[in-house]
Amino acid sequence: MTAVAARDLTSPIKPASGGKPSVGRFSVGRTLKYALLLFFLLVVLIPVYVLVITSFKGAGDASPARAWNLPQVWTLENWQTAWDTLAPAIGRTFQMVIPAAIISSFLGSLNGFVLARWRFRGADLVFTLILFGMFIPYQAVIIPLSKLVVDIGLPNGVPTLIFLHVVYGLPITTLIFRNYYQSIPHELIEAARIDGAGMLRTYYSVVLPISIPSFVVVLIWQFTSAWNDFLFAVFFSSSQNGPVTVALNNLANGAMLQNYGVSMAGALLASFPTLIVYILLGKYFIGGLMSGSVKG
Template sequence: MSTSTVSASAAPLPSPAEPSPHRRGGVPWTLVLRLAAILAGVVVVLIPVYVLLVTSLKGPGDASAARAWALPREWSFENWAQAWQALSPSIWRSVQMVVPATVISAVLGCMNGFVLSRWRFPGADIVFTLILFGMFLPYQAVMIPLMQMLLGAGVPNGIPSLILLHVVFGIPITTLIFRNYFESVPHELIESATMDGAGMLRTFWSIALPLAIPGFVVVLIWQFTNAWNDFLFAVFFSSPANGPVTLALNNLANGALLANYGVSMAGALLASLPTLLVYILLSKYFLSGLMQGSVKG
């Protein structure tokens, strides 16, 4: 038997790892604290949802501020039926407004982001800065000029005006997101298309647009949520007869049905369901799209 074999067999076995002083029963106390903090945050966030839900299922005599935390004495969906009857026309108008406004602003932002990230024309940084200036412009400060411009241009009040406004005011944020996203795309892909003789439009359509799907997910969720939840533009540029669901919900809560809290709570849940479903179904893609556009490749 060789010396190396004897020394290897005589080598002491590794001792088991010492238990960490931060463990109690095999679980790190830092993990317990993180889980407790997350659970506390979830409870705080869900408290208003709980109150909304249980109140929406109470009858007129049962829905009151004194019994806000209590479960319904008798479970009823009558409040949901009344809320749907009052809000369904405005929900459909919101869909008619949000879908085109979201898609148009996303497409325009994608084109702007591609040009500003890949075509370094003279003054590109100045143009990009001026576009971003729209993100920091207080909407309240431009309501009167906007109203005069739309009236002078003959844009109909209601959904057409709201579509135009959400497209215009959505371009800055969509341009920023897509510009950052295209900056993370390897330059070799664009250069190879250029070497093959593709022009800017062909490169955008065949190379950049398919690569921008994660960016589109981020922008579509962002724009959909902002347009659906908007109330300021709805107050100035529409009426209860031709406005979105946020305006109808405000009239429902401040109208004759105010004494029936259940109808107002059911209406609030109905109005928030579309954005809630969008986040539940696409939140994974939203976060991954943000991360892909945050690091340069």
């Protein structure tokens, strides 16, 4: 047995199949894959490069002819000007998106729970009608919404935008929560009913504590959707009471039209909150989205 073992240890290791190492067969494929990924990364980062370097250029240095060149003199004046102009609008945008995201997420959670686990006659029809709201373009309802806002007496600006984003956020939040709640074991809901818990008590004590992944998804989704909205903002607010998208549009098309550096700095300032949210919570967003879509 000792001789056999020694012969086995000294014998060369044969490839798994085909006489070639398995690693070498896929080296070309991996190289092409990473090359394509690098190419697409460069395509995405090229505009970001121009945006960043232009924001640090002076008024005479920031021009289309010198878009690819580094600044001759690095300056923070553009950032200071953009911040002084956009700071009030950024504050109003936070006042709008935070309540809109929280309210629409909570209402979508209630809708999803009722439609998924507290069935009633016509639940599927109600769910289908709610989903229709996802496919109605904003442009098609601007005039009816304007009349509705006037009839109910909502003040122009942040209150109206909160109301609109809550209403328009209900279809997607309801869909995500319904899919997630369908993955909850039915025995868990039945055990709560046997213990005497009603619908609201079951939701508050049993379902809500395990809904964190879906809440992360819908909060990020609603936050970014409301923050980046321009159509509702330009129709239902003004530069004095509107969000940052309206102020950024005025900054780019106002008296500073030729000052590309200020416009670029303003665009970066306006995008920082959503970028920070995705950097900090991106992995939770993907995990929560998959838990709601795959299991549903």
